[in-house]
Amino acid sequence: MSRFKVEVRVTPRPGLLDPQGKAVQHALDSLGYEGVDSVRVGKLLVLELEADDAAAARARTEEMCRKLLANPVTEDFLIEVSELAPVEAE
Amino acid sequence: MSRFKVEVRVTPRPGLLDPQGKAVQHALDSLGYEGVDSVRVGKLLVLELEADDAAAARARTEEMCRKLLANPVTEDFLIEVSELAPVEAE
Amino acid sequence: MRIAVITFPGSNCDHDCYRALKLLDGVEPEFRWHRDTDLGGVDAVLLPGGFSYGDYLRAGAIARFSPIMEAVKAFALDGGPVVGICNGFQVLCESGLLPGALLRNESLRFQSYPVHIRVETTATPFTSHYRKGQVLRIPIAHGEGNYHAPPEVLAELEGDDRIVFRYCTPDAGLAPEANPNGSAHHIAGIVNEARNVLGMMPHPERAVEELLGSTDGLGLFQSLVNHLSAGATP
Amino acid sequence: MTNARTPGTGTPERESSAQRPEPRPGDPEITPELVADHGISQEEYERILRIMGREPTFTELGVFSAMWSEHCGYKNSKRLLRLLPTEAPWVIQGPGENAGVIDVGEGLALAFKIESHNHPSAVEPYQGAATGVGGILRDIFTMGARPIAVLDSLRFGDLASGRNRYLFSGVVKGIGDYGNCVGIPNIGGEVQFDQAYDGNPLVNAMALGLMKREELIKGEASGVGNTLMAVGARTGRDGIHGATFASEELSEDADESSRPQVQVGDPFTEKLLLEASLELIRSGHIVGIQDMGAAGLTSSASEMAGRAGSGVLLDTARVPVREEGMTPYEILLSESQERMLVVALKGEEDEVRRILEKWELEAEPVGEVTDDGYFRIEEDGRLVANIPALPLTEGCPTYEREGSEAEEVRRLREMDLSSVLEPEGDLSDYFLELLASPNVGSRRWIHDQFDTTVRTSTVIRPGGDAGVIRLGNTGRGVAATTDCNGRFCYLDPREGARAAVAEAARNLVCTGALPTAVTNNLNFGNPLKPHIYHQMREAVLGMAEACRLFETPVTGGNVSLYNETDGRAIFPTPVIGMVGILDDVERAVGSTFQQDGDVIILLGENREEIGASEFLYHFHDRIVAGLPPVVDLVAERRLQHGVLALAESGLLRSAHDCSEGGLATALAQSAVGGDGAPRGIRVKLHERFAPIALFFGETTGRVVISVRPEDESEVLGMCRNHGVPARVLGTVGTVGGPFRIDAPRGVINVPVEQAHHQYYDALPRYMDRDEKPEDPRSQIDG
């Protein structure tokens, strides 16, 4: 068993309107930041969990995403796992 | 000039109450996912912009974060830059 | 006397504020557009509620960069009275005119109903008409009203008598059930150090007529008018 | 047997064949499969061939498919809708426009309409509900009216299921976030939970708007040479074929297959669009405006041409888009939100643009009004579609079908329920449990998430019988409500629809408002099934009869069919949205008891009815059976006049209608409702029949009022004069006192705090705690 830090990036599906992104881009524009072609705003979830190994941590998170963390109709997700420490080390 | 994809992760500052994280953790709990020790919910901003190089892209994004994208009282931010393509290639 | 009501794209309480101010003798409310750069010599400024720029990034975050906000800042630093209600409070925090930030309600839900708030200090241009400890019944309507500030800032607010309103029970008690959003120290409204900038989440402009259920908000506007007319007669 | 009706004569075949679009590279070939995929029947396709005088292009096929969908073409409901009364001296605009409009005095006009977003909400509750509110608001402000209130009529399956809780919380949040951001107060609505709506929630949103009479503008493309401008948000690929989708049954894998049809709402842009549109309308630079709603640019442009009897020429390459490479087909059918089509006076396009720019929005010329009666589309100057406008908008075949009642329904209606009525004696436990039923308990959990007081004109917030808004500074007010009991309608659609109209009117008069006009939302299953068509026809007949008698004409509405999941239809749910006028808004009456010692009076009569009740559903295995309560429209009419007279004379301290949960529940709601502290009551009933029916039966035509003791005899006298049965039941007690109802064969006796707690805990017990672990998404932010 180890502890893992899992980052889940949840982003609006391509093609869907992203009003938040639009508003931010507009604001950056009017603040004079040129050359920003696109802004999408999503969610970042940072979890800490215990699992046997990185693959298990990822698999479990994937399931959580499908069930809860991301809305399959409007959002995509991406998972990144990094090991924190073996559980004994705690 | 190149185009860069810049990911900005905006997270609630440590110590700050994160009701959304709490709610997600709670929901995971009630779904029977054990061993999830901590959940923090933040924002993910994905920008596409043009800049001379990665360092310039980062510097510019840092400024945007300080000015607009994150609230220094409540949020931290982390920037990740990756090159998409030289602008000529477009 | 002339009071500016600022309209940002997405403001939706600007007309309500205008209407409330109109009820007071001698007050001439005037709208100012977010792109204006000049307040035009008004005596006070009101930042109304709503969802400036949709509140899409953070409530008030984008509005603070509106051209008019430069003028509002200068006006405030010069001692002019400024009131931010709901989204206006959020804009004031984002622009640094007030300390702290307003986070998502602890319930994660938008909450809209009449709450009770206790007047904590009458030593401001906005509350002289009330009694200290007086309980007002005023509607809230917000999703991000959970006031947050670092401990040292909260201590300063407490120590300097800068907490103007706290959420309370009908009989003036402080209780978690009476706090609609999880706000630190039950804070519903604060002033800046110079005491001329007020930010509050509840909507006093929605409590100025018996027909609509309460007139408890009138005192705030009356206090402001008294303050201004006292200053106007040297 | 279907029997299609041929539309207006003279299909202009010659001209259309003269201007035949070249096939567009990349477009698929027209095959029978492709036609079928567009939801177009063989018979309909033949009609298209006749109208066109040739085979349609792919783009044209898409256009027909959208315009002849049930959603836009009303092919299965149009003939029934003709049965509804639509006229009265105060009706300024009846059905056919974006919204109905009535005269409300003082030179003011009220626009109002209801609209469904059932299918989108089933797939994505948050966005589905949000965009539903967005659409109905646009319908209002495109008439020139400023939206002043919204209401929402909702149906969900049983809250015991996590999926239903997810849908419910998502829909409520979506409605709230959208309306709150635009700044329109929510003043009421309704929600019913029943397993009949499992997997197929109903989300009907209603909006009201106010304007000066002369500010009324229509959705007409008139004035040859005038410029069509696309205004507001850019066009993306979202919601392509939403109108066709809304006319299909949902299947198990709806989530997967419907993905591309999800539309995302942007209430901030809506708010800007609202301000810009009203400014535009008042500027005089435009002659017509319409929301690009269902079927997007296609329906707005063709309907505007159809109404004006003109034609339009559009170039899709000029439409501002969000994504690259969009085809004319996609641009024409996209249902991207927060867009308008505007007809600007020739030469005044720049003024239009300037107004939009002030609100940080775009306005682009995309075409012009023509006089040839054609809906003509070009892509960068090359013709891609050329369709006669009138046959396109009006020529959709309409069907009248055979209907027959389902055998099952007859059986349920005739079911023997006598054993249900057996319990006697102390019925307090039944009472307390019923108060906490999701169908009876307080809706505060819902409307606390809605801004109800923005615009500082809300006189009665949600929680009473109807919402009341003051009308500017006129001293007048408007009340609004939505009502329908799907169970009544299931067991007897005609009676159920009559009951819905009666309940709506009763809710209005309880606040002191005179019922004035109706908008309606017909939510039904698949009309091709005889028992569904039967439900539709019966419901419309019942609605028509009641509306005629009450002098509340129908000025508009919406039809949502194919509300079925895996072949099972929802209850027939003809939702009534009704508005009423208060001459003196200061006289508005609330529904809560005010003062101890006040006299409680029942208007109307108790009957031994228990059919179709919440009691039955809740305590007897979710059964929906028995005869729904009888509706006596003439007695209802007298009751309405009586209550109104009492309200106008200022004699009412409170008035509350009896509905779900019956008389005991109505008394409890008046005792514990409102923002004040709960008051006990002491009530004696004399009926000797089964106390279960007496306390919990849902007999219609009853109103509980309270009056000052000194007014009692005057009130009873007025009731006599109006022919309204009235009887003193008892008195209002003190804050925190006992809540007690005595009857010959039963009693309810509880501390009022307990009733209070049960009533307000009804929804939180499901939504705020995790007693039900399979309920994940409803608990976190969507």
Ligand SMILES: Nc1ncnc2c1ncn2[C@@H]1O[C@H](COP(=O)(O)OP(=O)(O)O)[C@@H](O)[C@H]1O
């Ligand atoms: N979905 C909703 N949105 C807003 N208000 C609602 C909703 N559902 C119910 N309400 C409000 O709650 C109160 C009770 O509703 P309901 O039980 O339908 O009353 P009635 O039976 O008198 O029509 C009404 O004021 C109604 O407007």
Ligand SMILES: [Mg+2]
């Ligand atoms: Mg109702």
